[in-house]
Amino acid sequence: xxxxxxxxxxxxxxxxxxxxxxxxxxxxxxxxxxxxxxxxxxxxxxxxxxxxxxxxxxxxxxxxxxxxxxxxxxxxxxxxxxxxxxxxxxxxxxxxxxxxxxxxxxxxxxxxxxxxxxxxxxxxxxxxxxxxxxxxxxxxxxxxxxxxxxxxxxxxxxxxxxxxxxxxxxxxxxxxxxxxxxxxxxxxxxxxxxxxxxxxxxxxxxxxxxxxxxxxxxxxxxxxxxxxxxxxxxxxxxxxxxxxxxxxxxxxxxxxxxxxxxxxxxxxxxxxxxxxxxxxxxxxxxxxxxxxxxxxxxxxxxxxxxxxxxxxxxxxxxxxxxxxxxxxxxxxxxxxxxxxxxxxxxxxxxxxxxxxxxxxxx
Ligand code: IPM
Ligand code: MG
Numbered sequence: 001x002x003x004x005x006x007x008x009x010x011x012x013x014x015x016x017x018x019x020x021x022x023x024x025x026x027x028x029x030x031x032x033x034x035x036x037x038x039x040x041x042x043x044x045x046x047x048x049x050x051x052x053x054x055x056x057x058x059x060x061x062x063x064x065x066x067x068x069x070x071x072x073x074x075x076x077x078x079x080x081x082x083x084x085x086x087x088x089x090x091x092x093x094x095x096x097x098x099x100x101x102x103x104x105x106x107x108x109x110x111x112x113x114x115x116x117x118x119x120x121x122x123x124x125x126x127x128x129x130x131x132x133x134x135x136x137x138x139x140x141x142x143x144x145x146x147x148x149x150x151x152x153x154x155x156x157x158x159x160x161x162x163x164x165x166x167x168x169x170x171x172x173x174x175x176x177x178x179x180x181x182x183x184x185x186x187x188x189x190x191x192x193x194x195x196x197x198x199x200x201x202x203x204x205x206x207x208x209x210x211x212x213x214x215x216x217x218x219x220x221x222x223x224x225x226x227x228x229x230x231x232x233x234x235x236x237x238x239x240x241x242x243x244x245x246x247x248x249x250x251x252x253x254x255x256x257x258x259x260x261x262x263x264x265x266x267x268x269x270x271x272x273x274x275x276x277x278x279x280x281x282x283x284x285x286x287x288x289x290x291x292x293x294x295x296x297x298x299x300x301x302x303x304x305x306x307x308x309x310x311x312x313x314x315x316x317x318x319x320x321x322x323x324x325x326x327x328x329x330x331x332x333x334x335x336x337x338x339x340x341x342x343x344x345x346x347x348x349x350x351x352x353x354x355x356x357x358x359x360x361x362x
Contacts, residue, residue, distance in 0.1 A: 014044075043071070053086065064098070073283035074091060075283045096136050101270050104268045105131060108257055136268055142244075176189075180239040181213065193220070206241070255280050260336045293335075303315075
């Protein structure tokens with residue numbers, strides 16, 4: 001049975017970086033025997049422009065039948081004036097929710113070749129390898145009631161609800177404990193239990209789940225402190241688990257520790273292991289269409305897909321090592337180029353990975 005892979009290029013630099021990932025997938029298919037069928041569909045602003053909706057019905061149906069999804073990025077300033085339910089981000093959020101992709105894995109790894117790219121001192125970040133496990137389908141992103149309303153006095157107010165059911169906390173905690181078990185066996189749960197009831201419950205449930213994982217060292221941290229610790233001494237963390245909004249914020253900070261958000265992939269999984277894989281960075285409208293974006297985060301998202309979704313960690317390792325090889329060769333896109341070096345473009349970087357990968361085919 002061949003894997004049905006749905007490819008959603010999206011907006012901004014999405015189509016350019018996805019094109020390079022497709023070349024990598026084609027090499028895996030043609031030269032490494034990966035049995036995969038690829039289809040493409042529209043999402044985000046592109047979905048709105050082509051089909052009038054950020055998550056077109058046809059895209060949703062293909063997604064529901066797919067074994068895995070590879071997404072570029074969504075969003076762009078030209079869509080900011082659309083009604084909220086038609087904005088590109090809504091397409092992504094609906095897809096996460098429709099497919100119940102509750103477990104968002106966001107690694108922050110410092111590539112040794114890019115040690116100088118971080119704004120933090122090398123000794124603070126060298127060897128950094130953190131996994132942020134972000135709850136992705138609950139919390140304040142989806143909680144009700146929500147809205148903007150007109151009050152009696154003529155003023156408006158805006159409101160959202162941060163809400164978690166015990167079962168939602170339990171399942172994301174289990175994912176995080178399992179991942180910690182395959183790493184350094186340390187898990188830090190981040191909340192705001194000194195202020196929020198929802199966090200109080202979060203902490204209680206995480207402690208209950210911990211009973212089943214006696215070999216994992218669990219700690220709890222308030223989110224403000226976690227933000228500070230992340231930039232002060234990031235290597236104290238192994239796996240971090242947190243709710244949706246806190247995870248959104250902390251994962252951007254963690255990504256920047258590596259100095260190369262253009263390098264970092266992510267996975268969003270549901271209970272059956274079906275997943276969507278995407279770079280952590282956004283659609284970067286300012287550089288879209290210029291052929292300068294870094295395709296490596298998307299290519300590394302393919303590696304994550306091979307490892308977590310398709311049970312082909314052998315091929316994942318090939319892709320990751322091919323990326324390492326082009327970095328060793330000194331190739332850098334503009335986002336990771338050191339002062340004075342000449343950056344390569346998106347296609348050239350993609351081609352270099354393809355060549356390195358071909359060199360590894362037996
Ligand atoms: C992310 C992004 C999304 C989020 C946006 C685009 C809706 O920031 O994946 O981190 O807030 O989850
Ligand atoms: Mg974000």
